[in-house]
Amino acid sequence: MYSCLRLEILTEDRIGMALDILKEIFAINISVTSTEVFLKKVYIKIDKIDENKKDILIRNIRNLNGVLNIKEIKLMPSEEHERRILAFIDSVEEGIIAINKTGQIEIFNNYCEKIFNYTKEELVGKHITKLLSSDAPIISLIKEGQSYNNLEMKIKTKRGESHYLTTGRAIKDDYGNILGAVASIKDINKVIELANIVSNTDESVFKDVIGNSxxxxxxxxxxxxxxxxxxxxxxxxxxxxGKEVFAKSIHLLSKRSDKPFVPVNCAALPEQLLESELFGYEEGSFTGALKGGKKGLFKEAQGGTIFLDEIGELSMVLQAKLLRVLQEGKIRRIGSSEEEDIDVRIITATNKNLEKMIKDGTFREDLYYRLNVIPVYLPPLRSRKEDIPLLVNFFIDKLNKKLGKKIIGFDMKFINKLMEYEWPGNIRELENVVERAMNLCDEKILKCKDLMIDFTNGIIENNKNKSLGVDLFLSDVVELAEKEAILEALKKYNTIRKSAKALGVSHTTLVNKIRKYDIKWK
Structure with a gap:
């Protein structure tokens, strides 16, 4: 006994062929489940037929005028097509729900089973409200036909909570009548994970690293x-x-990219404040301590990356504490007797000569060897001048909005002048020069007239007629010129921070220079 018989009949192309085949079927009292007719092909699906009737039917059809061949098949073309579609729907990493115009669920794929904790056997054929509330977007679709994109939904059922994004489309006939609706479902955690993957491609990770040298x-x-x-x-x-830019790139390319990246400028804060910021403190541990204490930046970076910039500025006391963190993987808050485990990747940076500092006794040798596991030497701008045009374009795009300008580029003389300079302040100095030029530019193209820098002698000489003396050592000449440049900058900009920016150095570096040259300033 066959539960279902499917026949493929090859025929000549003549009118009435399909009708003659159906007459033979009905002549022996057989019920047809479905028929599919194509040019020179007829497919018949028949339910519950015994072996004797099957033989009679096949013989009678074969004897018809115009029948070339007849054979049994496992699936009708439409069934094969449908099963392929269902297999595809079940294989995609996205949930698919389809309902008819009355709200009955017709498709509920494997991904949906994982999202909602229901099986398709439990839901297919049931009304959609067995799963979703009556105001769910897909129900509005079969009423109003209004599509929606990436709506964030969070629902609670008897089997748990589901958090997902959904996009829906109505199914319509040629006249615009709504026949049903289909919605895609994306688990919100998978969406976040995918976004992280996409954002961490090489192209996006290095988007702020400008240059092809x-x-x-x-x-x-x-x-x-x-x-x-x-x-x-x-x-x-x-x-x-650009040390912080590269530190951020390391973090984004690491397995910790979905965890915090915490940058810390070790030169920006006084020693006591920096210690409390790094390690945290207990409530009442010192005057001004916050109620409840503070967990500190190492704990803020838990699972992620902490970037310690200007590491050479740390005091010997903090160097010793940092060394213990590196050795033990533990921190102790100020005012606490307990140690806490931390799991952070540490990236440090410096523009100091640490080896000389070790000889001078201002940097711990044991800490140096702990930090110097993977040294990365970033090239100065003067060794990659071919990147200057790209950098200038980048700064123009970046600064146009800030300055309210509509500058579209530069002429080659402008770039050639920039290429002649040695850039002691590197990319930061170049950005300052471009910003000054954009402020002075009254056209849409940056030109040499917009440059505000002495490219013959650099920024350190402001009086071309002044002689420094040929019998001075070169180091003395540099110090005299440096001191003069600092004095001029302080006079012009009035604050250390603005002066440091104009000179293309850090705030801390300028403070140290002022102390070194004993510059008397307010």
Whole structure:
């Protein structure tokens, strides 16, 4: 006994062929479940037929005028097509729900089973309100036909909570009548994970690293190679070479990219305040301590990355405390007797000569070897001048909005002048120069007339007629010129921070220079 018989009949192309086949079926009292007719092909599906009737039917159809061949098949074309579609729907990493115009569920794929904790056997054929509330977007679809995109939904059922994004479309006939609706479902956690993957591609991770020079491409390759591990990275390079940008790239390419990235400028805060910021403190541990205490930046970065910039500015006391963190993987809040475990990747940076500082007794040798696991030397701008046009374009795009300008580019003389300069302040100095030029520019193209810098002698000489003396050592000449430049900047900008920005150095560096040269200033 066959539960179902499917026949494929090959025929000549003549009028009435399908009708003659159906007459033979009805002649022996057989009920047809479905028929599919194509040019020179007829498909018949028949329920519950015994072996004897099957033989008679096949013989009678074969004897018809115009029948070329007849054979049994496992699936009708429409069934095969439907099963392929259902297999595809079940294989995609996205939920698919389809309902008819009365709200009965017709498709509920495997992904939906995971999202809602219901099986298709429990829901297919049931009304959609067995799963969703009566105001669910898909129900509005079969009433109003209004599509929706990426709506965030959070529902609670007897089997738990579901949090997802959904997009829906109405199914309509040729006249615009609504026949049903289909909705896609995306688990919100998977969406976030995918967004992280997309945002962490090389192109997006290095979006703020501007340049295609050999030197910068070597650094990118090195960053990609070291990012997957947990070893300490020491970024070394002159001020203004973009150390924080590369630190962020390492974090985004690491397995910790979905956890915090916490940058800390070790030179920006006094020693006591920096200690409490880094390690946290207990309530009442000192005057001004917050109620409830503070967990500190190391704990803020738990599971992620902490970036300690200007590590060479740490006092010997804090160097010792940092060394213990590196050795033990533990911190102790100020005012506490208990140690807490931390899981952070540490990236440090400096523009100091740490080796000389060790000889001078201002930097711990044991800490140096702990930090110097993976040193990355960032090239100064003067060694990759071919990147200057790209950097200038980047700064123009960045600063147009800030300055309310509509500058579209630069002429080649402008760039050639920039290429002649040695850029002691590196990328930060270049950005300052571009910003000054944009402020002075009254056209849409930056030109040499907009440059406000002495490209012959650099920014350090303001009086071309002044002689420094040929019998001075070069180091003395540099110090005299540096002191003069600082005095001029302070006079012009009135604050250390603005002066440091104009000179292309950090606030801390300028403070140290003022002390070094004993510059008397308010």
């Amino acid at each position: 050999i030197e910068i491409n070597k650094i990118k390759e090195l960053i990609k190679a070291i990012s997957s591990g947990n070893s300490i990275v020491l970024l070394r390079g002159e001020s203004g070479t």
